[in-house]
Amino acid sequence: MTLELVCPAGTPSALRAAVEAGADAVYCGFRDETNARNFPGLNFSAEELHEGIRFAHRHGVRVLVAINTFMRAGIADAAADPWKIALACAEDAGADAVILADLAVLDHAATHHPGLRLHLSVQAAAATPEAIGFYAEAFGVKRVVLPRVLSVEEIAVLNQAIAVETEAFVFGGLCPMTEGRCALSSYATGRSPNLDGVCSPPEHVDYAQAPEGTTARLAGFAIDRFAPTQLAGYPTLCKGSFVAGGKTSHLFEDPVSLNAAGLVARLAKAGVTALKIEGRQRGKGYVAEVVRTFRAVVEAVETGRDPVEAERRLSSLVEGGRQTSGAYRKQWR
Amino acid sequence: MTEREKGELPGFVRALTAPSRLLPLGLVLTLALRGLAKRRPALFDRLGEHARRSFVIEPSDMAFAFVMVPDGAHAEVRTVARGRAAGDVHVLGPLLALLGLLDGTFDGDALFFNRAITVSGRTDALLALRNAIEDAELRPSDLLGLEGRAGTLADASILRVVGTLQRLTGLQPDGMPS
Known part of the structure; x- marks a missing residue:
């Protein structure tokens, strides 16, 4: 075959x-x-x-x-x-x-x-x-x-x-989501891959540089912070790092x-x-x-x-x- | 991480390139970009509304930065001292990594994942520029406006020098030091 x-x-x-x-x-x-x-x-x-x-x-x-x-x-x-x-x-x-x-x-x-x-x-x-x-x-x-x-x-x-x-x-x-049904990007930015063809539309993405590292924001939400030597990922909510139950982790999916x-x-x-x-x-x-x-x-x-x-x-x-x-x-x- | 580990130019090469700050690089690049827009207007179509944005390209191993507005026939490039440039988009990284982006040798996302480059400002404009450059398959002769045998010779010799320097600094196709 x-x-x-x-x-x-x-x-x-x-x-x-x-x-x-x-x-x-x-x-x-x-x-x-x-x-x-x-x-x-x-x-x-x-x-x-x-x-x-x-x-x-x-x-x-x-x-x-x-x-x-x-x-x-x-x-x-x-x-x-x-x-x-x-x-x-x-x-x-x-x-x-x-x-x-x-x-x-x-x-x-x-x-x-x-x-x-x-x-x-x-x-x-x-x-x-x-x-x-x-x-x-x-x-x-x-x-x-x-x-x-x-x-x-x-x-x-x-x-x-x-x-x-x-x-x-x-x-x-x-x-990591049920594809075609994910509303995370839409929730944060009003635009989604399903209807607009864009997940985390770039006009809503911002990288702020500081000596301690880079903060990635989507529509104003801080979704991850990378130390200068830490490898980075895409600025999507599903792969963001969040605090839940007192712990900071990639809650949905690792990058x-x-x-x-x-x-x-x-x-x-x-x-x-x-x-x-x-x-x-x-x-x-x-x-x-x-x-x-x-x-x-x-x-x-x-x-x-x-x-x-x-x-x-x-x-x-x-x-x-x-x-x-x-x-x-x-x-x- | 040391500067050398980040794929930056070795000290002796920096010393050799230091006099370049005295050259009218901004004027030369402005004319090159406008010439390119005349010869290949479709290349600039991909930029759409972002053609009028200002892009600060800052080689971390050079003494100066470039401020570029890629607005076709009205395109403009200025050189300014590092740390003094302002614009809509800011890209910082070793010169050879930035050149690798220009000819498509390096993948922009991989450079970003591996922290070989850092970006800030209008991400949508940066993406548009990255994708436009990706599709352009630029060679040195395109910027220099050279055609035929002269263009072939210029491409071969310039790309050989850049390739040698990339190997010397340990940069791989993904922009990572080996």
């Missing part, structure tokens, strides 16, 4: 870096609120997507377009609806699939763009045969990106019970990154079709190094060669300087 390596691209140059480093597929999004990485200076115009897809296809690489936020209610003019425009642009550009989460966007795609292959975003948080079966039956979804809350054993059982492909995250930032390189063989055995690397917000240096490393991991698994030292190779690229196998081993339950 051949595992498909699905790699992130926040810019056209990152797309080229991913293709050249050995991606089988690249995922990206438009420069607006239709995708869950809607950060300043990031993402693709319609023209850049056309060019990116042409480049990828010349190299035999597929391009998946993430239109994975939830459609805003009350858009009177359908012709100006960003989600409908995004779907039409993706199809026009020759996207190999679109990654969707919202029922309305899925319905519109299935009805008006029947030629588009539909993947279900992790933002839909579909983790049961019933939920996945519904999306497959109602909209013809062909692949589900699995929420990062399942163990390898649970994925194996799930794959036996469903008729669509599964894609599992193997590297990058971890979301760590997922690295499931050591579990790739087991994920393949569990019936996973594709391995996903997180990080559309990262630079092409990160994209190239992580894709190269996971290409080597996949080849080592498929040919029975010695395992690749992925943790060592990628240790300095990760959030907080630490790596975890996350829920795949579920040591925390």
Whole structure:
């Protein structure tokens, strides 16, 4: 069985870096609120997507377009609806699939763009045969990106019970919440990844420097403080450090990154079709190094060669300087 | 952590670069940036509203800082003494790490996680600039306005010097000292 390596691209140059480093597929999004990485200076115009897809296809690489936020209610003019425009642009550009989460966007795609292959975003948080079966039956979804809350054993059982492909995250930032349902960013800033495409929108982030270290604030809330020599993480509330019960700790989740390189063989055995690397917000240096490393991991698994030292190779690229196998081993339950 | 451990320039290199503060660097970089905007206007589109913000880029191993407003044809760069620069965004780090960001050798988030650089001010403007630079795939010849053989030669020689210095200071692609 051949595992498909699905790699992130926040810019056209990152797309080229991913293709050249050995991606089988690249995922990206438009420069607006239709995708869950809607950060300043990031993402693709319609023209850049056309060019990116042409480049990828010349190299035999597929391009998946993430239109994975939830459609805003009350858009009177359908012709100006960003989600409908995004779907039409993706199809026009020759996207190999679109990654969707919202029922309305899925319905519109299935009805008006029947030629588009539909993947279900992790933002839909579909983790049961019933939920996945519904999306497959109602909209013809062909692949589900699995929420990062399942163990390898649970994925194996799930794959036996469903008729669509599964894609599992193997590297990058971890979301400890029920994805697509998290309201922490919205609570603090009024904007969320689900509706606006941004978790911890940067206009609300502030780093205050002082001799004792750096204080990270989100919308005025102090969420962490790093000593000058302490490794830092992203300014998200879920990975903030808080005082509760008289103790200071990372209450929800430590600032760590997922690295499931050591579990790739087991994920393949569990019936996973594709391995996903997180990080559309990262630079092409990160994209190239992580894709190269996971290409080597996949080849080592498929040919029975010695395992690749992925943790060592990628240790300095990760959030907080630490790596975890996350829920795949579920040591925390 | 010592300065050397943070990937800063060795003392003898700093001494060699010290006279550069006497050069009209601000004027040279202003003209280079405006020339770049003329040749590659799309590069500046990613900045959006943030093109008019002022970015203080402060190499921790140099005697001066740069204040840049990357406003396309109206772009401007000034050099000021370290510690005296004010702007909307402030980035502080070793010169070679900052240069690595410019050509995409280093990952900005990794530099931040590893504390190789510190940032303050408008995070949204900084992100826009980082992402615009990331996509630009800038080479020395782009800033110098050189094309053809001259550009190739300039890229090869300048990148060789920078690469040698990065190895000398122990900087890895993630911006961490080895």
